[in-house]
Amino acid sequence: MARTRYKISIDLYADGDEWELKQFKDVSDALHTRSQERDRLVKVVASHLDSLACEYSISSSSHDVSLSDEEQTLFHRLSQEENKKEEAEREEYKKISDQLGIKRAIWSMEHKLLHQKEPAFKGLLEVIYDGHWGEAGAVFEAVADPTWRDLFQVADRLISKSGDDHHVFIEAFLRRGDKLKLCTGS
Known part of the structure; x- marks a missing residue:
């Protein structure tokens, strides 16, 4: 061999x-x-x-x-x-993924994060998804003290709202103040 x-x-x-x-x-x-x-x-x-x-x-x-x-x-x-x-x-x-009701999004970040119970980010945040290929333009959703599982669900909803069927791999969440930018890839 x-x-x-x-x-x-x-x-x-x-x-x-x-x-x-x-x-x-x-x-x-x-x-x-x-x-x-x-x-x-x-x-x-x-x-x-x-x-x-x-x-x-x-x-x-x-x-x-x-x-x-x-x-x-x-x-x-x-x-x-x-x-x-x-x-x-x-x-x-x-x-x-099934427990969370995920329809489109695919978690590309470290899978261990999905087992953490404590909040990934503290405070009231607006998750923003823009720069995608969908026709909806920028889409937003507010969330307070989200866990990584919460963010997985939010990302799935925002990806669905965007209409982008290509960029469904969740790669990062970037925080700037009270904004949390969803970064995806294909």
Whole structure:
């Protein structure tokens, strides 16, 4: 069985000099044939490097390798465990979504947030959804001390009111004073 091992190298540039940062040698256990996950890792590394306020470049490459029978067995067992965990998370998300009566919206934020009972934001807020592809223009809804589940429901209603069937993935809520902007993607 062949597996792909990804090697990610990072070069930092400061004052015209090039420095090689530690090269990450084997991240294949989490990234086998998963280019999206590899790309996510690159984005995480990039965001951390952005905080250093320096120029950088990141490249990643893949190499096929062979696994021993023992490694194949272990990999298969870990893959099955990971699949079971992902399936359980999907079922839990579906259960919450059904309980809340969600019709259109899809929660793209951290799923753990939907289990928090305390308010996500304090105070009386106006949730605003604009900049979407729907014909309704900006749509609003007032909410007080909302939990993340409350915001999931509000977002679902605002997405439905907007008429935008394309941007249904809830990506963020940005607070400015007593306004809370709903950010979605497709």
